[in-house]
Amino acid sequence: MTQHALRAANAAFYAAFERLDLDAMGNLWARSVLVSCVHPGWDLVLGYEAVMQSWKGIFDGTGEIHFRTEDAQVTAGNGMGWVVSREILSTSVQNTPIENTLSTINTFVQEEGVWRIAHHHAAPLLAGKPRSGRRSDVVLH
Numbered sequence: 001m002t003q004h005a006l007r008a009a010n011a012a013f014y015a016a017f018e019r020l021d022l023d024a025m026g027n028l029w030a031r032s033v034l035v036s037c038v039h040p041g042w043d044l045v046l047g048y049e050a051v052m053q054s055w056k057g058i059f060d061g062t063g064e065i066h067f068r069t070e071d072a073q074v075t076a077g078n079g080m081g082w083v084v085s086r087e088i089l090s091t092s093v094q095n096t097p098i099e100n101t102l103s104t105i106n107t108f109v110q111e112e113g114v115w116r117i118a119h120h121h122a123a124p125l126l127a128g129k130p131r132s133g134r135r136s137d138v139v140l141h
Helices: 002-019 022-028 048-060
Strands: 036-038 065-076 080-093 096-111 114-124
Touching (some): 002 022, 002 065, 002 080, 002 096, 022 048, 036 048, 080 114
Antiparallel strands (some): 065 080
């Protein structure tokens, strides 16, 4: 059940991102820990307000965006977990379609029984690099 809830929280993150919904995105992030984010090509963004400002800037500069995730690996422990996956991002810039493949890590903490994001990190993959083997989801005790 924990892995299912983490997958659902991860899906909610991408749904808010696709809708460019800053309020929904803000509700997904933790308040009990110092949150952080590394967007592709960006330096570390630290703290809830700074992270939300980074999302606002991205959303304000984006007309439309879509995601597909692949090879999601979910690891869950007591009150924390993470999802590592490959993210295929589709958008357009000046009416030119663009697709990028990124390696992502979304780290979550539980706050009052709800999984919330503590850290998001997305980095572009180099073309031609082979995929590593996928292992099954893990529960830490």
